[in-house]
Amino acid sequence: QVQLVESGGGLVQAGGSLGLSCAASGRSFNMDAMAWFRQPPGKGREFVAHISRSGRSTYYADFVNGRFTISRDNAKNTMLLQMNNLKPGDTAVYYCAAGIDSYNLYETPGAYKYWGQGTQVTVSS
Secondary structure, three states, X not given: OOEEEEEXXXXXXXXXXXXXXXXXXXXXXXXXXXXXXXXXXXXXXXXXXXEOOOOOOEEEOHHHOOOEEEEEEOOOOEEEEEEOOOOHHHOEEXXXXXXXXXXXXXXXXXXXXXXXXXXXXXXXX
């Protein structure tokens, strides 16, 4: 079992930056590849970024377009998402996820077993 807790959300103006953190506990952190998803108002949950167990491989949704960076610190059981040049369209609840068995499904929310409670990111124009 893995417990995930996100933090770092908030209100920021367009063009600004935010850093999200996901703290994991419950079992060896470096056993899991992890990901960030988001759920905009009135929409379904969508993939943002994925990072391998070692942190050496990362994948991003097309809309990220070089603005976000996913990373992890296995010694601190923490995953991060640095978001720069934020746009109003980035407004959403951001979730971290872990516990995927089929790595080819890393963009699919249903492929992950464990989820955090989410943190709200609001970008004003």
